Amino acid sequence: MPASILDTTQPPSLSEEAYRRIEDMIVTRILPPGSMISENQLADDLKCGRTPVREALQRLKLEGFVEIHPRRGAQVTTVDAGKQLELLEVRRSLEDLMVRLAAERASRAQRDRMTVLAAEILKAADDPVMSRYFAANREIHLLCAAATQNAMLARTIGVIHGLSRRFWYTYIEDERRSEAASLHSTVLTAIATGDKNAASQGATALLDFLERLTRLAIERKL
Numbered sequence: 440m441p442a443s444i445l446d447t448t449q450p451p452s453l454s455e456e457a458y459r460r461i462e463d464m465i466v467t468r469i470l471p472p473g474s475m476i477s478e479n480q481l482a483d484d485l486k487c488g489r490t491p492v493r494e495a496l497q498r499l500k501l502e503g504f505v506e507i508h509p510r511r512g513a514q515v516t517t518v519d520a521g522k523q524l525e526l527l528e529v530r531r532s533l534e535d536l537m538v539r540l541a542a543e544r545a546s547r548a549q550r551d552r553m554t555v556l557a558a559e560i561l562k563a564a565d566d567p568v569m570s571r572y573f574a575a576n577r578e579i580h581l582l583c584a585a586a587t588q589n590a591m592l593a594r595t596i597g598v599i600h601g602l603s604r605r606f607w608y609t610y611i612e613d614e615r616r617s618e619a620a621s622l623h624s625t626v627l628t629a630i631a632t633g634d635k636n637a638a639s640q641g642a643t644a645l646l647d648f649l650e651r652l653t654r655l656a657i658e659r660k661l
Contacts, residue, residue, distance in 0.1 A: 453487055458495035460485055465504050465515055466605040467573070476505065476513040502598045504605075518609045520657045526602055527653060531646050533596045537587055538626055538642045542635035545586035550631040552582060557627040564620035569608075572616055576604060579623055583630065603649070610656040622648055 451459065461481065464470045481492045496513045499505045505513045545553070556579050563572040580600040584593040607619075622645040629637035 453491040454494040454498075457481075457485055457487055457491040458498055461492070461495050461499060462504060462601055463573075463577075465499070466601065466608050467570070468608065470515050472515050472517040474515050475511070476515065478512065503602065518606055520606070520610060520653060520660060523603070523606045523653045524650070524657075526599060526606075527646060527650050530596070530599045530603065531643075533592065533599065534642045534646060535639050537583055537592060537596055538630055538638035539635040540589060540592070541583050541586035542630045542633050542638045544588045545630060545633075549582060549586045550633075553579075553586075553627045553631040556582065557624040557631070560620045560623050560627075561617075564616040572620070573604060573608070576623070579627060580604075583627075586630065606653070606656075610652075615652060618648065619645075 461470070461476075470476060476496065478489050478492050478496070482489045485492065496505055496507065500507050500513070503516060505515055507513050541549075556575060560572070560575045560579065563575045566572065577600075580597070584596055584600075587593060622641065626638055626641035626645060629635075629641050
């Protein structure tokens with residue numbers, strides 16, 4: 440378990456940093472679905488050795504972001520809207536557990552940061568630079584997971600959050616960001632104040648919203 444998952448104040452390892460940056464490149468479609476990934480090119484782009492890149496790609500394979508082909512290298516997987524519904528089924532119970540534990544166990548510093556992020560995600564939703572919103576969204580996910588003080592939960596839900604961000608970037612229109620930001624902000628505020636029931640209710644509302652958008656995305660594809 441990388442230390443950064445449970446302690447967001449610690450700098451990530453080279454492998455963890457490579458993982459985060461490559462995942463972000465896949466989520467934001469800098470590396471589009473179906474594209475082949477060159478370890479050498481990524482190592483040059485990320486200014487690191489091939490070993491951290493190779494370790495990151497193996498982790499991304501386990502999480503469903505890439506496929507590894509012998510003698511050909513890694514290939515970015517496609518985004519399946521139907522599988523997103525399956526993902527949300529799993530995410531519901533884990534998200535509820537996460538926010539309840541976070542509300543109980545978060546440190547003072549984590550609660551203070553959540554309060555800051557509750558305001559930042561609202562501002563980021565109105566920023567035309569989409570990367571600001573996704574940076575805030577990623578930090579929210581990492582911080583809430585870390586606040587549970589449960590390494591297994593943090594790792595498991597971290598994968599789900601990453602796949603959800605990828606789906607959002609691919610299918611959801613910009614105008615829905617404000618609504619999503621408001622829902623995230625509500626959950627963060629509840630966790631920061633230690634109100635686990637309000638956090639749970641907020642998480643349910645957020646997942647209901649994501650499920651509606653997913654079903655709309657599937658309908659548009661039919």
